[in-house]
Amino acid sequence: MIRVTVWNEYAHEKTDEKVREIYPNGIHNAIADFLRCDDIVVRTATLDDEECGLTEEVLNDTDVLLWWGHMKHQMVPDEVAVRVRDAVLKGMGAIFLHSGHHSKPFKMLMGTSGNLSWREDGDMERIWTVSPGHPIAQGIGRYFELPHEETYAEPFSIPQPDDIVFMGWYEGGEVFRSGCTFHRENGKIFYFQPGHESFPTYYDSNVQTIIRNAVKWACPVKRVDALECPHIKKIGTE
Amino acid sequence: MIRVTVWNEYAHEKTDEKVREIYPNGIHNAIADFLRCDDIVVRTATLDDEECGLTEEVLNDTDVLLWWGHMKHQMVPDEVAVRVRDAVLKGMGAIFLHSGHHSKPFKMLMGTSGNLSWREDGDMERIWTVSPGHPIAQGIGRYFELPHEETYAEPFSIPQPDDIVFMGWYEGGEVFRSGCTFHRENGKIFYFQPGHESFPTYYDSNVQTIIRNAVKWACPVKRVDALECPHIKKIGTE
Amino acid sequence: MIRVTVWNEYAHEKTDEKVREIYPNGIHNAIADFLRCDDIVVRTATLDDEECGLTEEVLNDTDVLLWWGHMKHQMVPDEVAVRVRDAVLKGMGAIFLHSGHHSKPFKMLMGTSGNLSWREDGDMERIWTVSPGHPIAQGIGRYFELPHEETYAEPFSIPQPDDIVFMGWYEGGEVFRSGCTFHRENGKIFYFQPGHESFPTYYDSNVQTIIRNAVKWACPVKRVDALECPHIKKIGTE
Amino acid sequence: MIRVTVWNEYAHEKTDEKVREIYPNGIHNAIADFLRCDDIVVRTATLDDEECGLTEEVLNDTDVLLWWGHMKHQMVPDEVAVRVRDAVLKGMGAIFLHSGHHSKPFKMLMGTSGNLSWREDGDMERIWTVSPGHPIAQGIGRYFELPHEETYAEPFSIPQPDDIVFMGWYEGGEVFRSGCTFHRENGKIFYFQPGHESFPTYYDSNVQTIIRNAVKWACPVKRVDALECPHIKKIGTE
Numbered sequence: 001m002i003r004v005t006v007w008n009e010y011a012h013e014k015t016d017e018k019v020r021e022i023y024p025n026g027i028h029n030a031i032a033d034f035l036r037c038d039d040i041v042v043r044t045a046t047l048d049d050e051e052c053g054l055t056e057e058v059l060n061d062t063d064v065l066l067w068w069g070h071m072k073h074q075m076v077p078d079e080v081a082v083r084v085r086d087a088v089l090k091g092m093g094a095i096f097l098h099s100g101h102h103s104k105p106f107k108m109l110m111g112t113s114g115n116l117s118w119r120e121d122g123d124m125e126r127i128w129t130v131s132p133g134h135p136i137a138q139g140i141g142r143y144f145e146l147p148h149e150e151t152y153a154e155p156f157s158i159p160q161p162d163d164i165v166f167m168g169w170y171e172g173g174e175v176f177r178s179g180c181t182f183h184r185e186n187g188k189i190f191y192f193q194p195g196h197e198s199f200p201t202y203y204d205s206n207v208q209t210i211i212r213n214a215v216k217w218a219c220p221v222k223r224v225d226a227l228e229c230p231h232i233k234k235i236g237t238e
Numbered sequence: 239m240i241r242v243t244v245w246n247e248y249a250h251e252k253t254d255e256k257v258r259e260i261y262p263n264g265i266h267n268a269i270a271d272f273l274r275c276d277d278i279v280v281r282t283a284t285l286d287d288e289e290c291g292l293t294e295e296v297l298n299d300t301d302v303l304l305w306w307g308h309m310k311h312q313m314v315p316d317e318v319a320v321r322v323r324d325a326v327l328k329g330m331g332a333i334f335l336h337s338g339h340h341s342k343p344f345k346m347l348m349g350t351s352g353n354l355s356w357r358e359d360g361d362m363e364r365i366w367t368v369s370p371g372h373p374i375a376q377g378i379g380r381y382f383e384l385p386h387e388e389t390y391a392e393p394f395s396i397p398q399p400d401d402i403v404f405m406g407w408y409e410g411g412e413v414f415r416s417g418c419t420f421h422r423e424n425g426k427i428f429y430f431q432p433g434h435e436s437f438p439t440y441y442d443s444n445v446q447t448i449i450r451n452a453v454k455w456a457c458p459v460k461r462v463d464a465l466e467c468p469h470i471k472k473i474g475t476e
Numbered sequence: 477m478i479r480v481t482v483w484n485e486y487a488h489e490k491t492d493e494k495v496r497e498i499y500p501n502g503i504h505n506a507i508a509d510f511l512r513c514d515d516i517v518v519r520t521a522t523l524d525d526e527e528c529g530l531t532e533e534v535l536n537d538t539d540v541l542l543w544w545g546h547m548k549h550q551m552v553p554d555e556v557a558v559r560v561r562d563a564v565l566k567g568m569g570a571i572f573l574h575s576g577h578h579s580k581p582f583k584m585l586m587g588t589s590g591n592l593s594w595r596e597d598g599d600m601e602r603i604w605t606v607s608p609g610h611p612i613a614q615g616i617g618r619y620f621e622l623p624h625e626e627t628y629a630e631p632f633s634i635p636q637p638d639d640i641v642f643m644g645w646y647e648g649g650e651v652f653r654s655g656c657t658f659h660r661e662n663g664k665i666f667y668f669q670p671g672h673e674s675f676p677t678y679y680d681s682n683v684q685t686i687i688r689n690a691v692k693w694a695c696p697v698k699r700v701d702a703l704e705c706p707h708i709k710k711i712g713t714e
Numbered sequence: 715m716i717r718v719t720v721w722n723e724y725a726h727e728k729t730d731e732k733v734r735e736i737y738p739n740g741i742h743n744a745i746a747d748f749l750r751c752d753d754i755v756v757r758t759a760t761l762d763d764e765e766c767g768l769t770e771e772v773l774n775d776t777d778v779l780l781w782w783g784h785m786k787h788q789m790v791p792d793e794v795a796v797r798v799r800d801a802v803l804k805g806m807g808a809i810f811l812h813s814g815h816h817s818k819p820f821k822m823l824m825g826t827s828g829n830l831s832w833r834e835d836g837d838m839e840r841i842w843t844v845s846p847g848h849p850i851a852q853g854i855g856r857y858f859e860l861p862h863e864e865t866y867a868e869p870f871s872i873p874q875p876d877d878i879v880f881m882g883w884y885e886g887g888e889v890f891r892s893g894c895t896f897h898r899e900n901g902k903i904f905y906f907q908p909g910h911e912s913f914p915t916y917y918d919s920n921v922q923t924i925i926r927n928a929v930k931w932a933c934p935v936k937r938v939d940a941l942e943c944p945h946i947k948k949i950g951t952e
Contacts, residue, residue: 089827089871091609102943111825111873112899113803115943117380126711128413130392133567133662135697142355153946154368154405157803157899159825159873160398162638167392167405169413173949175366175405184825185871186609221611229816229829232867235602235887327589327633329847340705349587349635349660351565353705364949371805371900371938391708395565395661397587397635400876411711422587423633424847459849467578467591470629473649473840593856604889606868618831630844630881636874643868643881645889651842651881 002040002219005062006031007054009072010046012197019197027068027195027202034208035215047072052080059083063219064093066211067100068195081105086227088187093218095211098195101156106191109184110158116176117153123171125149125194127178127206131165135217136179136190136210144206150196152176158191166210168193179210181217188218240278240457243300244269245292247310248284250435257435265306265433265440272446273453285310290318297321301457302331304449305338306433319343324465326425331456333449336433339394344429347422348396354414355391361409363387363432365416365444369403373455374417374428374448382444388434390414396429404448406431417448419455426456478516478695481538482507483530485548486522488673495673503544503671503678510684511691523548528556535559540569540694542687543576544671557581562703564663569694571687574671577632582667585660586634592652593629599647601625601670603654603682607641611693612655612666612686620682626672628652634667642686644669655686657693664694716754716933719776720745721768723786724760726911733911741782741909741916748922749929761786766794773797777933778807780925781814782909795819800941802901807932809925812909815870820905823898824872830890831867837885839863839908841892841920845879849931850893850904850924858920864910866890872905880924882907893924895931902932 008028012019028044045053081104101114128143153174166179178193246266250257266282283291319342334344339352391412404417416431484504488495504520521529557580577590604619629650642655654669722742726733742758759767795818810820815828842857867888880893892907
């Protein structure tokens with residue numbers, strides 16, 4: 001059983017009529033709905049919850065955290081962001097969605113700005129499978145299309161990924177590393193670009209397959225207990 | 239003074255009228271022409287030369303080798319390919335151009351198939367700068383366009399590059415990692431996708447800037463003399 | 477069920493009395509013996525078998541190949557080595573043991589010489605866990621010791637590994653990257669340094685745990701069928 | 715001309731008699747002294763200086779920053795650490811020395827804890843050259859020895875380095891990745907383990923050669939001006 005927590009700042013859906021129509025129960029619940037199955041138990045948490053719903057207890061009980069945030073990155077307290085980062089370093093999987101590239105925990109884990117170029121013209125995006133043998137790409141063809149997405153363009157300021165699983169092509173002429181894996185200490189990380197709030201991206205079956213695959217891929221073998229810098233004794237004198 | 243050798247199989251230019259019109263003296267001479275300057279001395283070599291013009295003496299006298307091949311990869315003797323690979327391992331820089339992704343030395347250095355998808359429809363290619371701070375990208379803007387190129391599409395079967403410097407967007411809908419760096423032992427390697435024989439790509443000023451930059455980047459600090467697996471003595475008994 | 481093939485050149489055990497005493501049925505059978513269990517079915521193959529026992533059929537029926545070779549690397553036909561490399565690129569896991577760093581398939585997959593420094597003084601080796609969260613390190617402590625091993629010393633000529641799981645410290649003063657992971661296209665690769673024929677290394681319980689872990693780790697999610705460089709059609713005209 | 719700033723928390727030298735004897739003018743001045751030459755101009759800065767001596771003006775005027783800190787990491791204000799990190803992302807080179815693995819800017823750039831195991835028994839350390847062709851290793855032999863150093867042991871919690879240039883062997887039985895390179899956006903980073911305050915490490919000629927090499931290696935080709943996440947216009951409508 002994989003224990004998933006889907007975190008969403010849950011802002012656009014409350015203030016923007018168009019977004020609410022697409023995601024009436026919030027993006028977090030749309031994602032939770034397609035993830036829930038016999039092998040995956042899902043909890044949601046939002047910015048409005050106490051401590052963003054991400055207490056030590058919740059993180060200890062989470063194998064894989066999904067993160068959607070956009071307008072409210074700065075409202076996440078530093079101590080919550082540090083707690084998330086530390087949970088990843090100990091082994092919790094983390095999937096950062098769309099504008100999560102600018103979230104505090106993602107930037108802390110990358111060490112870079114997470115910057116990119118962007119425009120909102122509702123371009124068609126064609127997403128190419130770059131690593132067809134990767135667990136996250138199973139069930140996805142050579143490419144698939146999303147009729148409308150926010151355009152994200154290179155340069156994307158990230159350290160070299162372990163693998164580029166997907167790359168995006170946009171109708172208007174841009175390219176982007178749309179699906180990238182990383183690991184930091186014991187935790188696996190997947191960044192996945194699609195998911196603008198104005199489009200029904202999380203109802204797309206390819207997107208759902210990818211996120212489901214990523215949850216299974218990011219689930220830790222084992223949680224390592226401590227972040228420590230131990231004072232050791234000389235071998236033989238221990 | 240950087241000592242460059244430009245290698246070309248030199249086949250299309252001799253058999254295909256259209257290609258000869260574009261490159262009347264061969265692709266190798268078109269490249270040599272724009273590289274030659276006060277800081278760079280250039281020699282050319284082709285498949286017709288004895289030992290492909292790539293004797294031990296020539297390679298020892300080469301800081302950076304450029305490689306263009308397409309139809310005749312299999313005509314390059316294994317011992318020449320091994321000699322090139324070993325020269326790279328000792329520190330010689332290598333720039334593989336266009337269909338050089340399937341050349342013997344490139345595949346030997348990568349350990350992968352070098353496969354990709356391709357089509358020849360003369361698409362416009364827009365090449366994006368992914369690593370604007372990389373020495374190879376200096377003087378290049380956010381992107382530049384080539385009116386016609388052969389389309390190369392992902393998946394491109396290479397090990398993870400050290401850096402992706404450029405990515406290509408094609409009019410017909412594909413994406414490709416168009417400029418990638420690697421290093422193997424002491425040698426630096428750059429793969430650069432543009433350069434189909436049917437189009438005047440090597441006369442494009444951005445392409446010329448990139449190749450010039452790559453020559454400077456790939457030039458070794460120092461050539462390491464030997465490929466050895468030394469039998470050592472215990473420290474203190476040497 | 478994981479299908480394993482253990483390949484051994486099987487030479488020292490037949491000509492050297494001391495080695496035969498340690499491994500009376502060959503190193504391959506010593507390894508096969510501790511791997512066999514309800515989840516793992518094991519076959520062995522040696523240099524004496526026709527086509528080295530590594531026909532297309534055998535490789536298609538192998539999830540993970542273990543390779544032990546030392547004196548007879550050059551006796552492995554190129555076509556067998558290429559077949560092994562191609563099976564890895566399609567997804568077969570590969571574990572190269574000890575002097576397998578100089579085997580044809582390992583060098584083909586790495587693109588480097590695989591060189592290192594070495595001496596045979598029977599030093600004690602202490603092997604440190606560098607990536608405690610890695611699946612291959614599960615069940616291994618901070619370090620373990622082998623009373624006698626051949627000394628391998630840096631520099632070890634390999635491309636940058638995906639992860640360094642173990643590093644070795646030798647009594648006589650050397651260090652080595654003793655356990656390294658790589659992936660090439662769809663296949664996972666683990667190099668593991670201990671295993672000199674003159675010492676009973678493969679009876680050590682930590683070594684057995686590591687190799688067992690590595691078999692599970694390297695087992696492919698899915699075998700990708702083909703090494704292809706497809707000619708594609710323009711999207712919309714397919 | 716390379717513009718270097720050597721930063722030191724400058725604490726041990728003021729409170730510990732033994733350290734003051736070794737570095738009467740502080741570690742920063744010992745380092746500055748051997749770096750200064752016709753090609754390198756050196757400034758120093760310490761924790762006591764206003765804004766730690768690392769104002770925007772100073773960082774803009776610095777090509778490569780060296781960092782030595784140990785007891786006082788937490789006294790460096792977050793805004794100074796962020797300023798240093800951002801300068802690196804824009805292209806400033808950074809060399810983190812010894813216990814700088816726990817400094818705020820290093821941890822911010824890595825995204826990991828920087829943890830390691832340690833003990834202070836004054837072990838002899840033998841440092842091995844792992845990448846003999848790397849610019850930072852020029853002039854260094856197969857290995858060199860420091861009669862006494864603090865022992866740092868794996869696991870060292872860092873992302874995979876671009877290159878491991880040096881690895882350390884300690885008399886008491888540990889190993890460590892002692893010299894590692896990274897790059898983050900436009901900036902090059904070198905971590906170098908030797909340099910405990912109780913030993914005269916920075917007077918060692920090999921250590922001096924390495925740090926001098928690292929300064930030249932880390933010096934940026936070009937400073938990129940901005941950390942931006944630009945809103946772009948559709949191509950053709952700009």
